[in-house]
Amino acid sequence: MAERRSLLPPGGQAFLGSAVFASAVTTAIFLTAFSTQLLRSLLGWPGFLSIIAGLIIAALASLWYRRTHLEWHGTLPISVVVFVGWAVLSVFWSDTTISTGMRLVYLLSFGFLGFYVAVLRDTIQIVRAVGDALRILLVVSLVLEILSGVLIDQPIRFLRIDGNIATLGPIQGVFGTRNQLGFIAVIALITFAIETATNSIPRRVGRWSLLLAAASLLLSRSPVAIGVVAVVAAATLALFGLRRVPAASRWIWQIALVTGLAVLGVIVWIARLRVIELLNAGSEFEVRYRLWRSMLSYQSQDGLQGWGWVGTWPDTPPFLWMNLATGRDNSTGLNAYLDVWFQLGLVGFFAFVALVGLALVRSWLLASDKRSIVYVWPALILVALASVSLAESSTLFESGWMLLIICAVKASRSMSWRDALPKRDPVPLEPSPK
Incomplete structure (x- = not known):
């Protein structure tokens, strides 16, 4: 059989498959993902989407020309597949089918860019x-x-x-x-x-x-960011404390930590009215509390499915009703968990909690067991994402969603039940410049 000829000369193929090109694409991806507001303000949606399309094409080319060097075993966590799959299925019951389809493409685009970064770059290179x-x-x-x-x-x-x-x-x-x-x-x-x-x-x-x-x-x-910093600081102290504990008894301290968090959660739940009363003293929480109550009152009649995925809220019912009820133009539910529940129902909610929870548990165990301190980065990033999701929906969009995918894929590749399945040895990669 005649060998297929590439449109690119060998030098071009080598460049697209090089670590230098992968490094440049990765940096461009992060610059774009973290500056979406700036780029849309300067270029408008057409220019911004052109940049996203260009990055996807560059990432696809990089993956294609490095495909023989990569180990695909256990690459994509099942929790990610379930959540994204349910979001895609929501197009069939959404009242805004075209809008849902377009916004799903947007979600998948940043998810793919996160997948690319997680597969082609080591954790320290991502950092x-x-x-x-x-x-x-x-x-x-x-x-x-x-x-x-x-x-x-x-x-x-x-x-x-x-x-x-x-x-x-x-x-x-x-x-x-x-x-x-x-x-x-x-x-x-x-x-x-x-x-x-x-x-x-x-x-x-x-x-x-x-x-x-x-x-x-x-x-x-930002009161929200200050709260996230407090949670991350507490998690950092606990994590570095666990890293100092002898490996043989570390599981005991892990169980003690989980138990303590569970007890704290029960106490907060029992005293929730008092906690809400204390938090409600500030206007920042008042806005969120009114919005969340409005979301619960306008919940879809089919609690399993939700209204269908829309990402950031459009100016259409039922999102319009909630903005009118709160007297404020909200583009999200200001809570990732409730946002997912509202848009994808209970199935989507549990799928999202499983995605965040599994990624966090895996990353936490790796960070507490591995000697290299670089394993701490995904664990703390996931702690920040999980905690900010209580007061913002940024984990569901753009840079937040991409970071979640990166950390979930990295944790899954290092700690997955599929490790018991047979693997093939990848062709060694050339040394990376970073």
Whole structure:
């Protein structure tokens, strides 16, 4: 049989299959995913979607020309397949079939980009790429905030920058809202800390990076981000405590930790009315609480299916009804778990909880057992995603969704029941530049 000829010369094929090209595509993916608000403001939806399409084409080419070097065994977690599959099926009962289909393509696009990064890059390489992207975007954010709030003393409306840096915030940077900036700053703190601890960057760069992330977090004045930081700090202390425990008795401490969290959860549930009363003292929680009650009242009659996947809310019923009821234009349910429940019903809710839970448990066990500190990064990122999902829906979209897929795939490849199945040995890869 005649051998199929490629349209590309051998040099082009070698470049597309090289580690250098994979590294460049990965960095471009993170820069795009974390700056979606900025890109849409500058280029509009057509330009932004063109960038996404270009990244997908580049990722497909990279995967194709490196396919013989990759181990595909146990690559995609079943929990991801179940959740995404149910979301795709929701197109059949959604009242907005075309809109649901288009938004599912958007969800799948960022999911595929996350899958590409997780399969082709090692964890430390992912940490470096995230760190490089966030350093650039946080610096750009502070520069634009200084330009708006100090130099011209005018808001930059099309970038949603209010120019409040002269009064020490709240600022939004290039991320659209203060809560999103605050959450990105939390991701940056985790990433820069791991970069510094693993000596992946010079110590001086690491210290300045941590200062940059901390300043962005404080200037955002985001109560949501402050809460996430508190949870991540507690998880970090617990995780490093477990890493110091002898391996033989570590499982006992893991069980004790789970038991303590369960008891705390029961106490919070019993005292929920008092907790809600305390939290309701602030307007930030009041808005969310009214919205969540409205979502429960407008829940689909078929509680198993939901209304159908739409991602960010369109200006159509039943989402329009909830915005009218709360007197505020909400683009999400401000809670990833309730958002999934509302759009995909109980089946989607349990599938999403299973996806987050399995990824978190696997990553946590790896981070507590493995010697390398780089395993801590996926665990803490998942802790941040799981906790922010209580007050924001960012885990379901763009960079949040992509980080969830990356961490879930990485955890599954390192700890999966499919490890018992026979494997084939991949062809060794050439050394990576990072």
